[in-house]
Amino acid sequence: MITKIVFDLGLRRDITRYSPPIRAHIVTREPIDTSTDIVASLARGGLVPDDVDAIILSHLHWDHCGSPADFKTSQFIVGNGAMALLSEQPTGMSHNHFESNLLPHDRTFELHHPTAPRYDTVLDGAASNALTMRLANRQWQHLGPFPYTLDVFDDGSLYIVWAPGHLAGHINVLCQKKDGTYVYLAGDAGHDLRLLSGEKEIACWRDENHQMCCIHQDIDQARRTLDTIREAWSNKTSLGAVEVVLAHDAAWASKARVAGRYFPGEL
Template sequence: MASSTTTKPPVYVTMSALDAGHLTLPENLFVTDADPTKRATVPSLSFLIQHPSPPSSRPGNSTTTTTNLLFDLGIKRDLTSYAPAQAAHIAQRHPIIVDPDCAASLRNGTTENPQAADSAPLLDPSTEINLILLSHVHWDHVGTPSDFPSATFLVGSGTLSLLRHGAGPLYPADTFNSDEIPASRTVEFPPVSRPDGVYASSEPRHTPSPASARENLPPAAGGWGWQSLAGFPNALDLFGDGSVWVADAPGHLYGHVNLLCRTGPGRWVYLGGDCCHDPRILRGEKGFALYDDGKGGKRSVHVHTGVAKDTLDRIGEFVKMRGLEKGEEGDGEVQVEVVVAHDAEWREGNRHRFWPGRM
């Protein structure tokens, strides 16, 4: 695993999964060879990543020594706050569970946490979350941003334009809330250079971030730029120490990004967002389903199915290249765990790794 050009000891982050609502997916829209009558209620997971550094680039801005980063916010607890066009789509995803949402999970921990009731918050979403990185801005990932008035939002390039103006006939503006995330506290990652093609030509334009939002970024933000990393053509070293990498993950929705976190010697967790919606696709047992697009053609749940397949292939190849870190952290095997947002199997088998537990 290539990291920043440094000889310093490796930096590790701690991670915890968070319940952030559930929704119900008809399998025939997501995986090949599905029973057309089968529907599965799955989580929309969020993750807490804690980095051992002060949470701001501004000197003296905080007395704490930990940056609290959230990856995705899940589902809004108030379903009536979605845009009307979103509501029509969401009506097809019931049953939907909104309790606990992301904020409640931060305060109380898992439902199995015996100290949750009548105790002080484990983590206060209004004051103790510094950064929120959204994999993308579909309705089941944006949560309730107003719960986090102190946080700076990080999103893929083009996201703010997508929210305001939409992107083509499949993603009209009315399928988003234009003010979904606070623009004054939102930073888009740098634009990604792509080969000319269908996907690149239709991507929303980049929106420069205000200086006020950048004040609360990690010190490394001044040098943010995309670089190749172990098969990923575009990766960004979030903290400048190789502990957290943002991976450009095109195909699902414009601005879609993933996160790669180093949690210990030879141990990495790859948060795949919506690179796929079912663990069987990750295992190669199923493929992306295609269905009628209403215009005489076929489409998948991804904005560009071919590009989404390429991204999934890169993730698979990356997991196979587990020997890359030998020599950096000893001769032990490197483990890469991939977790996608809607993996019900992973959730059920890893309840002990939900906040305040650790991954």
């Protein structure tokens, strides 16, 4: 049996279903096109939400977690520290608003921290799921330039990568292709490929109250995470060739669409 996993859910189809604080932030990001949401994308490959076994969320910002309510049987996997964000209390800039009822507690599994001595973060019914229980009993392992990874299937085909800095619980995935090379889905570890090439630096600015702002919660950790991704991107590690995909890389998205890499195509 093939386990079907989705990484991130993108934008919510109906943006009026976001909480008022998030909708207020979305106004500053318009125009937004939600015509092809995750449900429509799955349908192109002949799948419906109930076909999805698990959803790995890179983090809980509104533009990555879509509509979890559409997935009534799937398990949700989040990074350590993510669930504490779901209090609907702002934690910084206007994009940092969260919905307390976003995820189903009986189907949500929060990964243990890489340095935790024991696992203690199963949430309710997620403990009875075979996939999440495997992850619960796995130790984070060093892989190539990445200090902490979890081998999801114990066969090297899919790794969850600890990628702190952007937001509490931020994780990435490393996927092995049929030819043995890798695609690294970096979430919001960076928002421009020039951060990896060294042409650009992480942006910081002062708001109207002269408060220093950054898109990342912890800029020092974000820099360290980018350093490890950059090393993998160099194709000079034990992993060999690694393509890095940033969630907001419009240039990559355009090329991938032309090349037929969107589902039901292959990365």
